[in-house]
Amino acid sequence: MAGVRNSNREWIFAERPEGEPDMDSFELRERDIPDPKFGQLLVRVRYLSVDPYMRGRMRDTESYAEPWEVGDVMHGAVVGEVVESKSDAYDAGDLVTGNGTWADYSLLDADSVMPVDPNVADLPAYLGVLGMPGRTAYFGLLEVGDPNPGDTVVVSGAAGAVGSVVGQIAKMSGCRVVGFAGSEAKVEWLTEELGFDTAINYKEVDDYEAALDDAAPGGIDVYFDNVGGPITDAVFTKLKLDARVAVCGQIAHYNDEEVATGPRKLTQLIATRAKVQGLLVADYATRFEEASEQLGEWVATGDIAHRETVVSGLENAPDAFLGLFSGDNIGKQVVKISD
Amino acid sequence: MAGVRNSNREWIFAERPEGEPDMDSFELRERDIPDPKFGQLLVRVRYLSVDPYMRGRMRDTESYAEPWEVGDVMHGAVVGEVVESKSDAYDAGDLVTGNGTWADYSLLDADSVMPVDPNVADLPAYLGVLGMPGRTAYFGLLEVGDPNPGDTVVVSGAAGAVGSVVGQIAKMSGCRVVGFAGSEAKVEWLTEELGFDTAINYKEVDDYEAALDDAAPGGIDVYFDNVGGPITDAVFTKLKLDARVAVCGQIAHYNDEEVATGPRKLTQLIATRAKVQGLLVADYATRFEEASEQLGEWVATGDIAHRETVVSGLENAPDAFLGLFSGDNIGKQVVKISD
Numbered sequence: 001m002a003g004v005r006n007s008n009r010e011w012i013f014a015e016r017p018e019g020e021p022d023m024d025s026f027e028l029r030e031r032d033i034p035d036p037k038f039g040q041l042l043v044r045v046r047y048l049s050v051d052p053y054m055r056g057r058m059r060d061t062e063s064y065a066e067p068w069e070v071g072d073v074m075h076g077a078v079v080g081e082v083v084e085s086k087s088d089a090y091d092a093g094d095l096v097t098g099n100g101t102w103a104d105y106s107l108l109d110a111d112s113v114m115p116v117d118p119n120v121a122d123l124p125a126y127l128g129v130l131g132m133p134g135r136t137a138y139f140g141l142l143e144v145g146d147p148n149p150g151d152t153v154v155v156s157g158a159a160g161a162v163g164s165v166v167g168q169i170a171k172m173s174g175c176r177v178v179g180f181a182g183s184e185a186k187v188e189w190l191t192e193e194l195g196f197d198t199a200i201n202y203k204e205v206d207d208y209e210a211a212l213d214d215a216a217p218g219g220i221d222v223y224f225d226n227v228g229g230p231i232t233d234a235v236f237t238k239l240k241l242d243a244r245v246a247v248c249g250q251i252a253h254y255n256d257e258e259v260a261t262g263p264r265k266l267t268q269l270i271a272t273r274a275k276v277q278g279l280l281v282a283d284y285a286t287r288f289e290e291a292s293e294q295l296g297e298w299v300a301t302g303d304i305a306h307r308e309t310v311v312s313g314l315e316n317a318p319d320a321f322l323g324l325f326s327g328d329n330i331g332k333q334v335v336k337i338s339d
Numbered sequence: 340m341a342g343v344r345n346s347n348r349e350w351i352f353a354e355r356p357e358g359e360p361d362m363d364s365f366e367l368r369e370r371d372i373p374d375p376k377f378g379q380l381l382v383r384v385r386y387l388s389v390d391p392y393m394r395g396r397m398r399d400t401e402s403y404a405e406p407w408e409v410g411d412v413m414h415g416a417v418v419g420e421v422v423e424s425k426s427d428a429y430d431a432g433d434l435v436t437g438n439g440t441w442a443d444y445s446l447l448d449a450d451s452v453m454p455v456d457p458n459v460a461d462l463p464a465y466l467g468v469l470g471m472p473g474r475t476a477y478f479g480l481l482e483v484g485d486p487n488p489g490d491t492v493v494v495s496g497a498a499g500a501v502g503s504v505v506g507q508i509a510k511m512s513g514c515r516v517v518g519f520a521g522s523e524a525k526v527e528w529l530t531e532e533l534g535f536d537t538a539i540n541y542k543e544v545d546d547y548e549a550a551l552d553d554a555a556p557g558g559i560d561v562y563f564d565n566v567g568g569p570i571t572d573a574v575f576t577k578l579k580l581d582a583r584v585a586v587c588g589q590i591a592h593y594n595d596e597e598v599a600t601g602p603r604k605l606t607q608l609i610a611t612r613a614k615v616q617g618l619l620v621a622d623y624a625t626r627f628e629e630a631s632e633q634l635g636e637w638v639a640t641g642d643i644a645h646r647e648t649v650v651s652g653l654e655n656a657p658d659a660f661l662g663l664f665s666g667d668n669i670g671k672q673v674v675k676i677s678d
Contacts (some may be wrong), residue, residue, distance in 0.1 A: 225605065247608045250605055259602045260602070261600045262600060262601075263598045263599070266571065266586045269616065270402075271617065275614060276608065276616070277612065278605075278607075280609065280612055
């Protein structure tokens with residue numbers, strides 16, 4: 001069994017956070033490198049994904065997925081190299097991506113991984129535009145958002161892994177695209193490199209409704225929400241007739257200890273007949289191949305630009321995760337584990 | 340020109356209400372009986388409809404319809420007898436229903452009215468189950484709610500004109516039906532005469548979530564909302580995967596002077612992928628005939644029971660309207676204007 005290290009470091013979920021998580025929720029431990037069982041691959045992790053949805057798994061409440069148990073190894077998407085295969089489908093040396101662990105080495109089920117082609121895109125892209133976030137953008141916008149040419153599409157968390165892809169697919173769909181993001185650097189990236197028509201730095205704007213009156217004077221046909229909170233409240237007041245709202249994430253609320261209150265929105269839905277629908281990419285599992293092919297093609301042609309924010313070192317994985325809640329990342333946040 | 344009276348009393352919208360409306364918003368005046376123009380019918384009003392949506396027209400804000408102007412005659416659905424026709428489609432003596440005025444006599448456009456058959460149902464039913472409320476229930480439940488056999492359907496405002504029809508169509512669709520209503524008499528009507536599986540008297544219950552745990556232990560597939568507020572908040576916490584919410588009315592909020600706050604619901608939508616959609620019956624105008632035929636058949640066969648609460652006298656129309664907000668009506672609230 002090959003490997004640069006003789007042992008395996010792995011992050012443990014050590015304590016359920018209350019409110020904003022901190023380092024107390026994580027504990028690094030050292031174990032032997034595991035042996036793959038039949039059908040498994042031992043993968044040396046190159047890049048690890050940290051995602052906002054992980055905050056939900058830290059809660060002791062049932063949602064669309066089982067909560068993590070204290071003491072579990074942290075799970076997440078990884079890209080890595082097969083070092084030992086107990087499957088006919090992959091050989092040592094193959095690059096794959098799948099659901100692994102926050103560790104140097106991770107055991108993956110061969111039938112749940114996908115091959116990675118470094119000629120299509122750099123490895124980190126397989127955790128972003130060519131991974132779950134890209135597929136979320138693809139299905140969420142096209143199936144729930146249902147954009148038509150000429151529509152005005154607003155995206156919150158626009159400079160994140162999902163939002164940045166949503167906006168670009170919306171542009172290709174012939175829409176006018178407005179993004180909300182949290183820094184001037186992000187605004188510049190969105191408008192100058194990704195083709196967003198307008199981007200609003202919500203940290204510099206007091207009145208989101210007035211900002212939307214400027215940015216989307218005719219109203220909003222599609223809202224792709226990654227954030228929630230006051231941005232979403234403002235968008236709802238500008239929805240047009242038959243508008244569609246895809247609720248992908250609510251990162252503004254993931255650290256809330258109690259259900260937050262805000263303006264009631266249902267009366268607005270009667271006036272607009274808007275449709276508001278929650279979105280989970282796993283519902284489209286049977287169509288992942290379609291999405292991956294299309295996204296790969298768009299990345300190859302340059303129709304979709306992408307960016308990853310890379311933090312180096314497994315020891316810094318919790319920091320990278322915590323940084324998601326302060327918006328440290330532009331594009332997809334990944335952690336580089338090994339060369 | 341025939342007519343019992345020599346002049347026409349009509350209610351004027353006298354003042355925009357703030358919060359709960361009262362008699363100050365209404366003024367009765369007397370005018371000559373009007374002459375129909377080409378294409379119009381002069382109708383002696385028999386029954387007049389008062390509906391919660393009218394509160395929205397009293398606001399000086401654009402919604403799905405133009406607001407009423409102070410000084411306008413109050414408008415609403417009527418059933419009456421043609422006393423003079425300037426249309427080939429109807430003769431004097433015909434019974435028709437359409438959008439008229441709160442008055443003894445009303446001018447209706449012949450091409451916007453529908454004939455009324457007193458052999459199918461009594462005249463007031465044409466303002467309820469066979470009128471706009473019935474069609475709202477029909478399209479709202481079947482198109483937005485999309486009920487499947489075995490689904491659990493919850494209806495708020497269940498003993499109202501719309502809710503009572505929704506529940507009965509849901510039963511015919513093979514669903515388990517739970518209604519919220521505001522008195523023991525309403526609860527009894529729902530469960531003993533309309534076939535609701537359970538009804539909850541929300542005025543006697545403190546904990547709506549606990550009541551739903553009893554009434555809908557497996558969760559809720561379809562929610563038809565006429566009310567909003569705390570009942571709706573509780574229902575959202577019990578939605579099942581892929582649930583549908585049809586937002587038909589929010590009577591709990593129609594008298595709010597500012598947008599009310601309440602628990603934020605969008606995170607729940609991610610977990611359930613529930614779809615929440617506003618509903619306006621006018622969107623289904625091209626299919627009104629289908630709905631009227633089907634509802635007429637159900638009424639004729641007794642598959643749908645209906646009830647009207649009748650207040651007598653044009654002079655009492657504002658009282659009947661104001662009573663909607665305290666839940667005075669069981670089934671459809673109408674005002675009897677003439678024999």
